[in-house]
Amino acid sequence: DIQMTQSPSSLSASVGDRVTITCRASQGIRSDLGWFQHKPGKAPKRLIYAASTLQSGVPSRFSGSGSGTEFTLTIGSLQPEDFATYYCLQHNSYPFTFGGGTKVEIK
Amino acid sequence: EVQLVESGGALVQPGGSLRLSCSASGFIFSSYWMSWVRQAPGKGLEWVANTNQDGSVKYYVDSVKGRFTISRENAKNSLYLQINSLRAEDTAVYYCAIGGHIDYCGQGTPVTVSS
Numbered sequence: 612d613i614q615m616t617q618s619p620s621s622l623s624a625s626v627g628d629r630v631t632i633t634c635r636a637s638q639g640i641r642s643d644l645g646w647f648q649h650k651p652g653k654a655p656k657r658l659i660y661a662a663s664t665l666q667s668g669v670p671s672r673f674s675g676s677g678s679g680t681e682f683t684l685t686i687g688s689l690q691p692e693d694f695a696t697y698y699c700l701q702h703n704s705y706p707f708t709f710g711g712g713t714k715v716e717i718k
Numbered sequence: 719e720v721q722l723v724e725s726g727g728a729l730v731q732p733g734g735s736l737r738l739s740c741s742a743s744g745f746i747f748s749s750y751w752m753s754w755v756r757q758a759p760g761k762g763l764e765w766v767a768n769t770n771q772d773g774s775v776k777y778y779v780d781s782v783k784g785r786f787t788i789s790r791e792n793a794k795n796s797l798y799l800q801i802n803s804l805r806a807e808d809t810a811v812y813y814c815a816i817g818g819h820i821d822y823c824g825q826g827t828p829v830t831v832s833s
Contacts, residue, residue, distance in 0.1 A: 649757075
């Protein structure tokens with residue numbers, strides 16, 4: 612199985628900060644990766660697909676980059692509604708696997 | 719408007735069975751792969767299973783193989799997850815999702831396995 616190592620597991624940031632989250636795959640997965648935002652009691656929401664393509668309706672402050680084994684999600688200017696847990700998901704090979712998550716909290 | 723509404727979650731004893739349902743609307747259900755994802759209490763998201771447009775291809779995470787069965791009824795715009803031999807570690811909120819790569823998720827249905 613492909614392991615997705617996500618870092619950091621949590622971070623504290625202020626409104627307006629630039630935030631970067633990283634996922635590393637245990638083997639190359641091309642660009643077969645998505646990024647998700649999950650808030651308690653809500654449905655997980657995909658933000659980015661194919662590693663760098665913004666999902667329709669998602670604010671442009673979210674961006675993704677990377678291919679192969681290293682991927683990054685960047686929030687350009689953190690907004691109050693962005694405090695949540697973020698996950699990467701590889702869909703290059705079965706079983707698909709999520710990263711462990713990054714909880715973004717208010718500083 | 720795209721909608722996915724899960725149902726069927728319950729409190730079940732270990733070893734029991736449950737059938738989760740997902741009612742879809744707002745898109746052409748028969749044209750999409752469909753998936754199930756879950757989140758155990760205090761844990762991260764876990765991909766569970768997916769199936770192709772006509773239900774002839776199915777994939778599962780190893781921990782549920784032989785116990786869970788994903789299926790669909792395109793005439794009813796519905797996705798199902800039959801869960802047998804339930805274990806405490808199956809306790810989670812189960813989300814239905816459009817697409818093989820989790821394009822869009824429903825609100826989830828909770829399953830609790832406890833005696």
